[in-house]
Amino acid sequence: MASLVQEPCCTAPRVALVGNPNCGKTALFNALTGARQKVANFPGVTVERKAGLALTPAGRRAQIVDLPGTYSLRARSPDEAVTRDVVLGRLAGEAQPDILVCVADATNLRLVLRLVMELRQLGQPMVLVLNMFDIAERQGIRIDREGLSQALGVPIVTAVAVRRRGLEAVLQEVDALAERIGPDAAAHDWREPTAQEIRAAHREAERILKLTVKPPLRPDTWTGRLDGVLLHPVAGTLILLAILFLMFQAVFSWATPLMDLIDAGFRLLGRGFAELLPPGLLQSFLVDGVIAGVGSVLVFLPQILILFFFIILLEDFGYMARAAFLMDRLMGAAGLHGRAFIPLLSSFACAIPGIMSARVIDNRRDRFTTILVAPLTTCSARIPVYTLIISAFIPERLVWGFANLQGLVMFGLYAAGILSALAVAFVIRRLLWRGAAEPFLIELPAYKLPDPANVARGLTLRARIFLRRAGTIIFSMMVLIWFLSSFPAPPPGAPGPAIDYSLAGLLGHAIHPLLAPIGFSWQMAVALIPGMAAREVAVGVLGTVYSLGGEVGGGTLAHALAGQWSLASALAFLAWYVFAPQCASTLAVVRRETNSLLWPTILFAYMLALAYGAAFLVFRLASLWPG
Numbered sequence: 129m130a131s132l133v134q135e136p137c138c139t140a141p142r143v144a145l146v147g148n149p150n151c152g153k154t155a156l157f158n159a160l161t162g163a164r165q166k167v168a169n170f171p172g173v174t175v176e177r178k179a180g181l182a183l184t185p186a187g188r189r190a191q192i193v194d195l196p197g198t199y200s201l202r203a204r205s206p207d208e209a210v211t212r213d214v215v216l217g218r219l220a221g222e223a224q225p226d227i228l229v230c231v232a233d234a235t236n237l238r239l240v241l242r243l244v245m246e247l248r249q250l251g252q253p254m255v256l257v258l259n260m261f262d263i264a265e266r267q268g269i270r271i272d273r274e275g276l277s278q279a280l281g282v283p284i285v286t287a288v289a290v291r292r293r294g295l296e297a298v299l300q301e302v303d304a305l306a307e308r309i310g311p312d313a314a315a316h317d318w319r320e321p322t323a324q325e326i327r328a329a330h331r332e333a334e335r336i337l338k339l340t341v342k343p344p345l346r347p348d349t350w351t352g353r354l355d356g357v358l359l360h361p362v363a364g365t366l367i368l369l370a371i372l373f374l375m376f377q378a379v380f381s382w383a384t385p386l387m388d389l390i391d392a393g394f395r396l397l398g399r400g401f402a403e404l405l406p407p408g409l410l411q412s413f414l415v416d417g418v419i420a421g422v423g424s425v426l427v428f429l430p431q432i433l434i435l436f437f438f439i440i441l442l443e444d445f446g447y448m449a450r451a452a453f454l455m456d457r458l459m460g461a462a463g464l465h466g467r468a469f470i471p472l473l474s475s476f477a478c479a480i481p482g483i484m485s486a487r488v489i490d491n492r493r494d495r496f497t498t499i500l501v502a503p504l505t506t507c508s509a510r511i512p513v514y515t516l517i518i519s520a521f522i523p524e525r526l527v528w529g530f531a532n533l534q535g536l537v538m539f540g541l542y543a544a545g546i547l548s549a550l551a552v553a554f555v556i557r558r559l560l561w562r563g564a565a566e567p568f569l570i571e572l573p574a575y576k577l578p579d580p581a582n583v584a585r586g587l588t589l590r591a592r593i594f595l596r597r598a599g600t601i602i603f604s605m606m607v608l609i610w611f612l613s614s615f616p617a618p619p620p621g622a623p624g625p626a627i628d629y630s631l632a633g634l635l636g637h638a639i640h641p642l643l644a645p646i647g648f649s650w651q652m653a654v655a656l657i658p659g660m661a662a663r664e665v666a667v668g669v670l671g672t673v674y675s676l677g678g679e680v681g682g683g684t685l686a687h688a689l690a691g692q693w694s695l696a697s698a699l700a701f702l703a704w705y706v707f708a709p710q711c712a713s714t715l716a717v718v719r720r721e722t723n724s725l726l727w728p729t730i731l732f733a734y735m736l737a738l739a740y741g742a743a744f745l746v747f748r749l750a751s752l753w754p755g
């Protein structure tokens with residue numbers, strides 16, 4: 129009976145995963161808890177604390193916490209501060225972890241030994257997990273585990289997180305350590321070590337390393353050889369451009385058949401409902417509101433997945449850190465911190481994780497500069513808008529004999545996003561904060577063959593995020609837009625389509641004068657406002673507005689637009705979307721990360737000015753074009 133009455137902390141120990149960046153903490157966390165947090169082959173992927181549950185062999189429900197990577201508790205950047213605060217129990221409302229699981233890349237133990245020695249001073253039960261043991265074995269690195277364990281005074285287990293190897297051993301160790309948790313085992317306080325102590329720790333780590341780890345019999349020569357080409361200033365840059373070029377070609381040429389299929393499906397569905405239901409409000413709601421609106425956004429799923437297929441593959445392979453290295457000169461010249469590449473890269477998915485990734489930058493000014501320009505990189509919510517306009521107005525033909533013009537324009541829009549981010553950073557550096565940004569400091573990870581399971585997981589995650597948005601925020605916006613576009617009903621015998629008399633029509637006509645100088649029609653004006661909730665909604669709004677206006681008919685939305693808009697207006701709409709400060713959640717996250725209202729206000733104002741200016745310029749120039 130006595131065994132049933134356990135201390136609460138023993139039944140549910142809190143376990144923190146700590147370790148250097150890119151050693152596989154999140155891979156281990158996912159394997160232990162069944163979570164699907166992002167795993168990628170570059171440092172600085174995790175920037176916040178994530179928790180999950182794992183059941184130990186002895187039946188304990190362990191709370192596992194995944195943390196940003198760090199080299200020491202002497203945190204320099206906000207992501208490292210998260211790790212320090214969790215490990216030291218300084219986070220409000222959260223007790224200190226009972227057990228530390230220190231995760232190490234078994235092929236690269238030098239820096240983690242110092243971290244282990246630092247963590248050991250806290251006096252908490254700890255285990256060292258030698259992860260990536262598959263690579264260590266392949267390279268023939270010989271580690272005297274017994275000796276290492278004795279020298280460090282902590283138990284050691286080996287693991288291959290991505291193959292789910294060693295999980296049982298880690299959890300058994302958690303069980304064993306949980307026995308040692310007690311009121312007396314309260315952690316010691318931590319204080320910054322002096323320079324002398326740091327040097328001593330460094331010497332001690334080197335001594336232990338020499339004694340217990342023998343260099344690899346078959347060192348990884350691939351990474352060096354590939355880097356000779358991929359990091360070459362000329363060859364490397366050309367390869368980077370070629371990869372980007374191919375990516376956008378594929379986005380257009382591979383996606384078309386799938387998009388046509390989804391589009392045909394929605395049209396069939398629309399027609400089915402139109403036949404099934406009597407004409408009236410319900411039919412209009414389902415056919416024009418839900419199916420035409422949400423359907424016109426969902427069509428773009430294949431393109432989003434194709435783009436992310438490439439991005440995830442490159443991230444997993446370890447190429448992205450190289451791309452950062454190649455871009456460094458350019459970014460440095462623009463006044464961006466070397467580590468700003470990761471936030472900008474994450475912003476291709478969405479500006480929100482991108483802005484949060486800026487936590488890897490320790491210098492506050494460099495971090496704020498990055499946060500202010502991250503929303504300019506093309507997030508995936510812009511893809512439906514770009515693709516719709518491109519497929520309506522840019523002919524599908526080859527240029528130079530091999531390049532698909534539509535893919536080329538898409539590439540150009542992405543390039544416009546990146547170049548404007550660099551240009552704005554340059555201006556911010558001149559206007560707000562003079563002085564050079566900090567130099568480049570990113571560890572180049574060893575290349576790894578992409579893991580198909582991880583790629584599949586990443587793609588499923590993207591699909592789920594997109595579908596969830598379509599089912600929640602986009603759907604509810606579409607219901608609202610349908611309502612605004614259907615009521616009030618037109619007066620009897622009114623000429624022109626009903627939508628002209630609706631609230632949306634009135635609203636569109638009211639703000640139209642503001643947008644007429646940049647070539648926008650009142651329908652485009654209507655599409656912009658709910659775009660604040662989610663950019664893709666603009667596409668859905670156009671779907672509904674033109675469907676209700678009777679302009680879509682049996683054709684696609686792109687056909688309807690091609691018949692209604694001038695080329696100049698369409699290009700102005702694209703230019704607007706490159707810069708427009710859309711999506712309120714981005715502004716909210718900027719407020720949170722900068723802890724002030726000033727920065728989101730500045731962000732909103734400068735992006736709005738850029739969007740208006742760019743659309744104006746594009747519209748005027750394109751209007752001059754003959755024909």
Ligand SMILES: Nc1nc2c(ncn2[C@@H]2O[C@H](COP(=O)(O)OP(=O)(O)OP(=O)(O)O)[C@@H](O)[C@H]2O)c(=O)[nH]1
Pocket residue numbers: 147148149150151152153154155156166167168169170171172173174175195196197198259260261262263287288289290291444576579582
């Ligand atoms: N071969 C091999 N690869 C691994 C193993 N564990 C993780 N990886 C890979 O190592 C890379 C980094 O893994 P993550 O789990 O993102 O590393 P992390 O420690 O969470 O990194 P940060 O969040 O950036 O600190 C990914 O490409 C993983 O697929 C392993 O045991 N063996």
Ligand SMILES: [Mg+2]
Pocket residue numbers: 153154155166173174195196197
């Ligand atoms: Mg991680």
